[in-house]
Amino acid sequence: MYIQLLADSEVHFPSPEELSVKNHTKIFKTEKADPALKHLMTMLQKGSFESDLQNQWLDRSSNLPRFFYLLETLRKESFLSFTLYDEDGPLGSFIPHKNCQIETKHSELSEDFLQNSTFQLSRFAFIRRKDKFLICESPLSKMFIQILENRFLDILLALSEPTKVQQLQKKLPTVSKECLIKALQFLYQSSFLASDDEKLPTWDFQDALFHTRSRRGRHSDPTATMFRFLDTIPPLPPIKKFPNAKDSDWIPLAKPDIDLLMQKDLPFSYVLETRRSIRTQGQTFISLEQLGEFLYRVARIKGVKEANHYEATRRPYPGGGACYELEIYPLIHQCSGISSGLYYYHPKNHSLLLLTKESQHTNKILYAASASINSKEPSQILFLIAARFGRMNWKYQSMAYATIMKDTGVLMQTMYLVATAMGLAPCSVGNGDSDLFSKITKIPYFEETTVGEFILGSKTT
Numbered sequence: 001m002y003i004q005l006l007a008d009s010e011v012h013f014p015s016p017e018e019l020s021v022k023n024h025t026k027i028f029k030t031e032k033a034d035p036a037l038k039h040l041m042t043m044l045q046k047g048s049f050e051s052d053l054q055n056q057w058l059d060r061s062s063n064l065p066r067f068f069y070l071l072e073t074l075r076k077e078s079f080l081s082f083t084l085y086d087e088d089g090p091l092g093s094f095i096p097h098k099n100c101q102i103e104t105k106h107s108e109l110s111e112d113f114l115q116n117s118t119f120q121l122s123r124f125a126f127i128r129r130k131d132k133f134l135i136c137e138s139p140l141s142k143m144f145i146q147i148l149e150n151r152f153l154d155i156l157l158a159l160s161e162p163t164k165v166q167q168l169q170k171k172l173p174t175v176s177k178e179c180l181i182k183a184l185q186f187l188y189q190s191s192f193l194a195s196d197d198e199k200l201p202t203w204d205f206q207d208a209l210f211h212t213r214s215r216r217g218r219h220s221d222p223t224a225t226m227f228r229f230l231d232t233i234p235p236l237p238p239i240k241k242f243p244n245a246k247d248s249d250w251i252p253l254a255k256p257d258i259d260l261l262m263q264k265d266l267p268f269s270y271v272l273e274t275r276r277s278i279r280t281q282g283q284t285f286i287s288l289e290q291l292g293e294f295l296y297r298v299a300r301i302k303g304v305k306e307a308n309h310y311e312a313t314r315r316p317y318p319g320g321g322a323c324y325e326l327e328i329y330p331l332i333h334q335c336s337g338i339s340s341g342l343y344y345y346h347p348k349n350h351s352l353l354l355l356t357k358e359s360q361h362t363n364k365i366l367y368a369a370s371a372s373i374n375s376k377e378p379s380q381i382l383f384l385i386a387a388r389f390g391r392m393n394w395k396y397q398s399m400a401y402a403t404i405m406k407d408t409g410v411l412m413q414t415m416y417l418v419a420t421a422m423g424l425a426p427c428s429v430g431n432g433d434s435d436l437f438s439k440i441t442k443i444p445y446f447e448e449t450t451v452g453e454f455i456l457g458s459k460t461t
Contacts, residue, residue, distance in 0.1 A: 001182060002083040002090065003071070004047030008098075009079050011041050021079055023098065028077050030070075036061035040070065044080070076102045078142075082186065084152070086179040092136075092145050092152035094186050098220040100142040109185050114165050119184055120194040121159040124205050139212040140191040140200070144220075151175050155183055159193075214402035223398040225321065227309055235310040236391045239301070239348050240327060250351040251338065253292030261297075271421045278425035279373045281457030286380050286424065288337030291330070292350070294456065297418045299328055299411070301348045310395070315347065317414040320403035325391035326411055327448070329384040329441075333358070333366055334457075342384075342440065361440050369429045369453050380457035382429075384437060385411060388448045408452040415454050425460075429453035 005011070005021070012020040019033040019041065030037070036057055043053055057067045074080050078096035085091070096102055125138040127147070136145040136156060147153055151174055158171045168180055175183075187193050200208065212218040303314040305322075312322035319326070328345040330352065332338060340358040345351075356362065366378045385408055392400045412428045419426035434449040443449065 001050045001186075002047060002085050003044065003050055003053065004081050004083070005041075005044045005074075005079055006081055006095070009045075011045060013038070021074070023079070026077055026079070026099075028074060028079065034061070036063075036067075037070070040067070044074075047083075049085070078102055083148075084179060084183055084186065086176050089149065091149045091155075091175075091179065091183070092147050094143050094145055094190055096143050097218060099216060100218060102142050109181075109188060114181060114184070118162040118164055119159060119168070119187075120162045121156055121187075122192055122194050122197050124197065124200075124208055125156075125192050126205075126209075127153075127156070136192070138192055139205075139208040139218065140196050142218055143190045145190075145192070152183070155180070159187075162194075210402070214399050219398070221398045225395055226397040227395060228397060229394050230309055233390075233394065235394050236388055238304060238311045238313045238324060238391075239346075240344075240388065242344070242353060245353055250346065250349065250353055251343075252349075252351050253295060254289045255296050255350060256293040258297075266421050271417055275416050275420045277373075277416075277427040278459065279375050279427055280460055281377070281380055281425050282460045284458050284461075285334045285336045286456065286458045288335060290422065290424065290458075291332075291335055291338075291381065291456075294415075294418055294422060294424070295328070295330075295345055296350055297422075298414050299345065299347050300350055304348075313347075317411050319407050319410070320392070321395055323391050323395060324407075325388045325404060326407055326451075327386045327388060329355070329386060329437075329450075331362055331366060331382040331384055332380075333378050333382070334380040356440060359440075361436060365433060365436055365440075368433060369455060372429050372431060372453075373427050373455065379427075379455040381455070383415070383454040383456065384432070384450050385452035385454065386437065386443075386448050387451045389446060404451055412452060412454055415456070419456060423459060425455075425457045427455040429455060 006023065008023045010022050012022070013033055014020055017033050019030045019037060021028040021041070039060060040053060040057055043056060054064075054067060058064065061067070071080070078098060078100050081093050081095045083090050083093040122138055122140060124140050125136055127134055127136050134147040134153070136147060145152070151172070154172055155175065158168055163171070165180070165184070169177055172180065188195065214223070216223045297316060299315060299317070301313045301315055305312050305314070307322060313324050314322070315324055330343045330345060332340055332343060334340070338352075342355045342362050343352040344355055346353065363378070365384070366382055369382050370376070370378050387404045389400070389404070392404055396403060416426050416428070432450050432453040434451070435445060437450045438445045
């Protein structure tokens with residue numbers, strides 16, 4: 001195995017007897033920087049085979065346990081990469097994700113375990129391109145594998161089904177037994193094998209990946225405000241534009257007296273405690289005036305301000321980074337004072353724009369939402385909550401979509417509370433057809449599409 005310090009690691013000797021190894025997030029220090037340790041760090045910076053490292057150490061020190069302790073500590077602190085070699089060259093490198101603390105498993109798989117066990121690739125493992133390399137990753141692992149040679153791909157392919165070592169040797173005649181066992185050991189130690197799947201029977205691949213990649217600790221990408229596209233792509237405006245719409249196309253909505261509501265509205269604790277999902281709606285339809293009050297209290301723009309590098313807005317519900325990437329499209333089925341169809345809500349002008357009349361496609365969305373809440377009748381109004389992804393992706397990295405999901409939940413809770421205060425029947429919907437929304441609106445799927453749905457109607461008497 002070929003071992004090397006990661007490229008961003010810096011080695012310093014603050015004094016003749018001190019060693020400091022650091023990268024952009026971690027520091028490893030020791031106060032016994034003797035010649036053996038200094039030579040070891042020089043070799044690790046250049047990269048060397050484990051056997052050579054050990055031999056060079058023994059030439060300078062008899063303390064072999066300290067050698068293994070230092071390597072293990074640097075490994076656990078994510079300073080080292082390990083490359084699998086055979087006589088034909090490197091096959092693949094096991095590289096730790098930055099910011100990770102690597103757990104320790106059994107250092108070596110026993111001969112008995114190797115000969116009597118079956119091995120299979122984890123159902124969480126996946127392969128993708130990163131820069132000019134193919135890499136294998138898994139949300140269960142704190143390392144990724146940089147694939148350097150086709151034979152490592154052959155190993156992964158052979159592990160797609162439960163396989164014993166003897167069978168692997170027959171399938172992979174160009175890979176030596178020693179190299180194959182080393183690969184299995186590192187795959188096992190790095191949680192790339194199905195033996196780790198047993199601990200997570202209730203987790204789906206996509207959920208585990210989304211969770212680990214939108215939080216810190218199990219990947220190398222920044223999880224923060226990055227403004228990656230500041231010099232290349234302008235930010236999306238805070239308010240969506242419809243250049244082909246005339247002023248007369250917009251339907252103005254009623255505005256409630258907020259000051260009066262603040263005095264006479266139901267007490268907050270009462271609203272919070274009585275909030276619930278109501279799946280049955282009344283015979284008398286919700287009115288356009290009620291719809292206007294609801295949207296005004298939930299989602300209007302209260303102000304526009306200059307933020308760091310982009311324009312931000314203020315609204316009744318909180319939004320990550322004040323980006324307010326969410327847009328509301330009321331799909332109206334039965335509302336007195338307005339015809340059926342799919343509308344766009346303008347949060348600044350507090351008005352509606354008809355995008356399309358009721359159709360087979362809109363009815364499909366409407367009835368699917370009703371089926372999701374076990375209702376046989378279509379709802380009076382279905383709010384399609386869409387996200388302009390570029391608004392959030394422009395600012396954040398790794399956490400952009402997770403923030404959109406949080407914003408969607410916050411908006412839905414605001415909808416619930418306002419609907420409860422107004423005596424209406426609210427109910428959130430668990431899922432929807434984002435692709436069909438794109439087909440109806442003709443908006444590119446990854447530019448803007450639905451991330452949530454919310455039903456609203458009148459209450460039964």
